[in-house]
Amino acid sequence: MGKSSLIKPVLDVEYPVISHGKGVFLYDAFGKEYLDGCSGAVTANIGHGVEEITKAMIEQAEKVSFVYRSQFTSEAAEQLALKLSDLTHGDYPWSFFVNSGSEATETAMKLAIQYWQERGKPQKNRIISRWMSYHGITLGALSMSGHPVRRERFTEILESYPAISAPYCYRCPMQLDSKSCGLACANELEAAIRRIGENHVAAFIAEPVIGAAGAAITPPNGYFQKLKQICEKYNVLFIADEVMTGMGRTGKLLASEHWGVKPDIVTLGKGLSGGYTPIAATLVSDPIIQAILHGSKIIMGGHTFSANPLSCAISLAVLNYLTKHDIAEHAATAGVYLKNKLHSLEQKYSFIGDIRGKGLLLGIEFVQNKKTKKPFPLDASITNTVIKLAMEHGLLLYPAAAGEEGVTGAAIIVAPPLTITEKE
Numbered sequence: 001m002g003k004s005s006l007i008k009p010v011l012d013v014e015y016p017v018i019s020h021g022k023g024v025f026l027y028d029a030f031g032k033e034y035l036d037g038c039s040g041a042v043t044a045n046i047g048h049g050v051e052e053i054t055k056a057m058i059e060q061a062e063k064v065s066f067v068y069r070s071q072f073t074s075e076a077a078e079q080l081a082l083k084l085s086d087l088t089h090g091d092y093p094w095s096f097f098v099n100s101g102s103e104a105t106e107t108a109m110k111l112a113i114q115y116w117q118e119r120g121k122p123q124k125n126r127i128i129s130r131w132m133s134y135h136g137i138t139l140g141a142l143s144m145s146g147h148p149v150r151r152e153r154f155t156e157i158l159e160s161y162p163a164i165s166a167p168y169c170y171r172c173p174m175q176l177d178s179k180s181c182g183l184a185c186a187n188e189l190e191a192a193i194r195r196i197g198e199n200h201v202a203a204f205i206a207e208p209v210i211g212a213a214g215a216a217i218t219p220p221n222g223y224f225q226k227l228k229q230i231c232e233k234y235n236v237l238f239i240a241d242e243v244m245t246g247m248g249r250t251g252k253l254l255a256s257e258h259w260g261v262k263p264d265i266v267t268l269g270k271g272l273s274g275g276y277t278p279i280a281a282t283l284v285s286d287p288i289i290q291a292i293l294h295g296s297k298i299i300m301g302g303h304t305f306s307a308n309p310l311s312c313a314i315s316l317a318v319l320n321y322l323t324k325h326d327i328a329e330h331a332a333t334a335g336v337y338l339k340n341k342l343h344s345l346e347q348k349y350s351f352i353g354d355i356r357g358k359g360l361l362l363g364i365e366f367v368q369n370k371k372t373k374k375p376f377p378l379d380a381s382i383t384n385t386v387i388k389l390a391m392e393h394g395l396l397l398y399p400a401a402a403g404e405e406g407v408t409g410a411a412i413i414v415a416p417p418l419t420i421t422e423k424e
């Protein structure tokens, strides 16, 4: 391709021009077919080119595309909030719409801090997160993200939030045996709250299944419940970052449901619109909004495009599609099938160390030696090599961070659209 003024992620790489997509396939301008094995950035949950969605798009655009949220609300935004409340059985009667997962994280952070202000505890303003996590690229969200590669250029200007170990059992950060560890990584949360002081901690944030920073790291049973118990014990809000895991990706609408945990705040993005438009949401439980209603009544957040009717109508159509076609249930069964297939590759190839994940959020970690779990050196760029080769063969995969030498291994995410069939 000739000279271009579009800034791309890697400036000296030529990106194929995409022509169109249908179902689980994308086609470039030369007609080459790609099986979308990672739904873009784990986003195209219902596949490409679904006509119901484009129809809803046109219908809303013909009515009105944009109104400003501080002047008007819209039927589409109200209906979407209602639908999300229904889907979550009334646990989150309040939704705040934004345009990206990063903004959803920022909103969650701000609401958590405001909640304690409204309750007369303004000093309760720290948020604890985990190493091996990704909550977004904006500076607030990045501050809480344990993702060394994405942080390193900005370390000096990032707020330093306290972080605890991740439940990375394949390479336990605490060097413990997963059978006898007593969930020591979850207990670190209690230690951190005690160290900082309960009166200074507003919230704890975690991805139920770790995505970009670890390739589908799934916690052991009991871990998520333990974190929630600790939060309750110390009056700390629990924020579940379900930007990647939400909307059926792991086989349930929200991944937190796997462990019966109800977070106080949930963030959604990606699959919320299946990629048909930029939209994300922060779902909020009633006590938080009641505290604001009985206090300042004002929410200082949001963006020009927040809750715009066009994105809301598109997202509503995607959610209707999800429920109509039992997409989360399908993801659960298809996920078991795909994971079994990946396990058979693991038997065959010595460089596959671990297969993990839930539903259709799966990860493959590469090793030099299966027995010793010796990781590839980071500068070997094994992940990029695999992804490049797969793409040449017409398969799209998602890179997960090979974060720190010796701490994280090189890994990829396999996460096709939730509509994928066994044959595909």
Ligand code: PLP
Pocket (backbone or CB within 6 Å): 041, 099, 100, 101, 102, 103, 105, 134, 135, 136, 137, 207, 211, 212, 241, 242, 243, 244, 245, 269, 270
């Ligand atoms: N949270 C999680 C768990 C994510 O995976 C991502 C993106 O990958 C984000 C937040 C940020 O979302 P966005 O890229 O839409 O800002």
